[in-house]
Amino acid sequence: MFKKLTKLILKQMDPRDELVPVESIAHNEHFRPLYLLIKKRKSKRIFHPDPYYQHTRFTLDDVLLPGEDGNHREPIYQVSSQFTLTQTSVDQAGGGLSISFDPASAGLQGAASLSNEFSITVQKKSISQESLEALRTEREIDMDHSFIQQLQRTDIELYVVTEILEASEEAVYKESTKAGGGFNAKCYARASAQGTRENTQSIVVPKGCTLAFRLIQIHIKDGAWSLGHIPKKVKVIRSLQGEPLSGKGIVESEVEKNCQIFLKFSSDLLLIVLNTIKAVMTDKNLLEELSQKMEEVPEQNDGYELKTESPDLQGLFSTLQHSPRDRVLLLAEGITYILDALHELMEDQLLLLLESLERKIVSQQLKLVENLLTPHLKYGMQPFHVDAELLSFPHVEEQMLTIALVELSGVQLQEDGSAVPRDQPFEAVAALFVALYALNLLSGSK
Incomplete structure (x- = not known):
């Protein structure tokens, strides 16, 4: 808040x-x-x-x-x-x-x-x-x-x-x-x-x-x-070819760059990472501890030692401790990116995401949020439409859950598929997209 x-x-x-x-x-x-x-x-x-x-x-x-x-x-x-x-x-x-x-x-x-x-x-x-x-x-x-x-x-x-x-x-x-x-x-x-x-x-x-x-x-x-200089904020993000990307293109380009590294690892390791991420989503202190530890890994050039008193982090830390450094650096980079996105979400949203994982609806939610990432959301405040089929779920509770999840990122969804943005929510929706993308990838959802 x-x-x-x-x-x-x-x-x-x-x-x-x-x-x-x-x-x-x-x-x-x-x-x-x-x-x-x-x-x-x-x-x-x-x-x-x-x-x-x-x-x-x-x-x-x-x-x-x-x-x-x-x-x-x-x-x-x-x-x-x-x-x-x-x-x-x-x-x-x-x-x-x-x-x-x-x-x-x-x-x-x-x-x-x-x-x-x-x-x-x-x-x-x-x-x-x-x-x-x-x-x-x-x-x-x-x-x-x-x-x-x-x-x-x-x-x-x-x-x-x-x-x-x-x-x-x-x-x-x-x-x-x-x-x-x-x-x-x-x-x-x-x-x-x-x-x-x-x-x-x-x-x-x-x-x-x-x-x-x-x-x-x-x-x-x-x-x-x-x-020295006063830092300036960058307003436009460009593609590798130098051309400006659309709102959707900006997010997809960044998330693929930072999360595709997980595809290099075994399903067993991905499950360890997923369970760790799920644990920190219900505990802010644990989330802070994991973020700090992952950010410190690249700085420890003379060897690294990951210690924790939390059993929820022990499995991941033990795995990293016995892994080659190049592998650890990749994992730390990817995990840090996911945690940064989770930091941008509200506590209620983290609980909603965990419920979505249990109900196996993250994949459909990802498509819905991807549909929201249009130039309308980034550059304007006028209502626009999304694919109404993406609002259809097998159970009414899943519909309610998804609407609440998106609404907490600043977009109200209407019956006809129209989306009403509040207070320029592009960054909040982008963070939600990253979280859904990561959870979908780590859980092996289709």
Whole structure:
């Protein structure tokens, strides 16, 4: 929810797309001015156009030697005036869905509404250019610092936060899904198709919480340091031939590049990977642990050791530990890509995907979501049509489950096959497509 809030705020405040949203409220304090970040070793994802930055827990001051007088000059901060952002939105879809059965038929009637609400007072805080220049000329990098020594052995890029957007007062973000007849993830699968259900979630944003940041690269050589470039976001993804790809082509090209490596391995190994992925989909902490371990594998050039206290990860780690390095690198790369997509989905969606696996409907859902990836979804907000046959399932619960799954990615499906996008959902639908593609491939579905 926090990531959704920061993106909503930046949509209103940052039309030039210069700030990077903070994705986890748990680590927001490590994205303040003068904090050091590193760029993760991964390519940009179509479902995550921003680069991946990781906090280091160090500030620039931590790794600088004292000045000639032995004193630490206090940095000068520039603070903007406070201003309040308020949003209350409701998206509603009504109507019914006719689901054909053989020999009988059944109807599912209902209406759905999704709403979000927040009022938050924010301000910008930045380190002045004069302070940065003073630090650069007066104080050198401590080349004996353990973090700097570790960094020098890699080609990881180092950045410093120069500006943030922070909450000036405590705020509450609320999100509600109300459904009649089964348009909600809370009434999927084994639940009744009748009645009205409402699910409301909220998150408290504390005063001083960092919501977004701007950063600049730092170059280090022999104790001296200089300021590099400000990262720019890439808006257009091109094919290998240099021509722009359609929305569907962009996603398919990327997912095939990152997931086809699994076809090189045995069905037994794929089952181990699948069971591990399924386990982390129900445990956020486990998902974080697996992501971290897989990202660390390429950096361990002198051998690697995968340890965990979780029995759900032990099978995969044991297999990787006794595999050739080239094989481990391929698997770590593919697993990291899948986990990145899962990070973009909501918790309800992960549960819906697990239910879909049990019901063996992932293959049909994949075709449906693939049908959604049209230029209309990427470049416009107008309703468009998908193949209505892809909305037909043997059981009404599977129909409800699939509608809920897609709706949570920002697209409402109507009875006639029309799709109504909300709030430019291309990235969210792309992440769902990647998750379905991976699960379908690993499970050997047809």
